Amino acid sequence: MMARAKKWLSPLLGLVLIAIAVWAIAIGIRWFWGQLVTLDTPVVVGVISAMATVIAATTTVMLGRYYERKREIEAHFRADKIKIYDEFLTEFFKVFHGGEKADSGPTVEFLRAWNQKLILWSGPEVMMAYMRWTHHMKRVRPNIQTVLLMDKFFRALRFDIGQGVRTLPPGALASLNLREGDLFLEQAQKNPLLTLAELADMEKARSSSQRR
Numbered sequence: 001m002m003a004r005a006k007k008w009l010s011p012l013l014g015l016v017l018i019a020i021a022v023w024a025i026a027i028g029i030r031w032f033w034g035q036l037v038t039l040d041t042p043v044v045v046g047v048i049s050a051m052a053t054v055i056a057a058t059t060t061v062m063l064g065r066y067y068e069r070k071r072e073i074e075a076h077f078r079a080d081k082i083k084i085y086d087e088f089l090t091e092f093f094k095v096f097h098g099g100e101k102a103d104s105g106p107t108v109e110f111l112r113a114w115n116q117k118l119i120l121w122s123g124p125e126v127m128m129a130y131m132r133w134t135h136h137m138k139r140v141r142p143n144i145q146t147v148l149l150m151d152k153f154f155r156a157l158r159f160d161i162g163q164g165v166r167t168l169p170p171g172a173l174a175s176l177n178l179r180e181g182d183l184f185l186e187q188a189q190k191n192p193l194l195t196l197a198e199l200a201d202m203e204k205a206r207s208s209s210q211r212r
Contacts, residue, residue, distance in 0.1 A: 077121070078162060081121055081161055084117045084121050084122075085161065087114065091111075091114075093177070095107060097177075122160065125159060126153070126156045126160050128156075129152045129153040129156040132149055132152070133146070133153045141196075142197075143193050143194055143195045144184070144188050144194045144196070145193060146196070147171070147174045147188075147196070148170060148171055148188060148192060150174050151170065151172070151175075154173040154174065155168065169185075170188070171184065171185050171188050172185075180202075183202060183203060184199065187199060187202070
């Protein structure tokens with residue numbers, strides 16, 4: 001019973017305090033205006049001008065400090081994000097280029113720890129791109145769409161630390177890490193559902209034809 005009473009009393013008390021504050025401000029404005037209209041016009045103009053100057057100066061200083069503080073916080077978070085994202089990319093490319101298994105013990109432990117950092121530090125675009133990429137990998141065989149989703153994740157990482165991505169075509173970041181990046185981009189436009197095994201066969205055939 002007491003808990004329910006407290007639940008209702010707290011919002012009610014807040015509303016009462018707000019009402020009192022509004023009433024006090026209204027009374028103050030009314031009194032000030034009453035005093036102001038009794039003065040001569042030049043005096044009123046001078047008072048209003050002085051008040052406007054003070055308010056403008058105060059607002060400018062407050063906004064300047066707010067945005068300065070905001071930039072400092074963003075710079076601090078950006079530095080931490082760069083470290084976290086770099087950790088992931090370093091581990092990812094160990095698996096991608098080094099032949100280390102993605103389901104090996106150290107890799108799994110790293111991903112578990114990194115997922116916690118992702119929740120705390122990454123922006124919503126990064127989280128959504130990461131989720132789409134990982135969910136896709138769990139549902140279907142690796143295909144070009146998998147790599148394109150990985151590319152979107154990389155783009156989200158860059159955007160989250162303030163790097164531009166608008167001029168980069170889809171798949172550009174991922175193609176940098178592929179043996180035949182131009183072939184990948186070509187096939188990505190034609191058939192994004194092409195499996196990576198089929199793409200690998202096309203790369204081998206292309207390499208063989210170039211050697212002849």
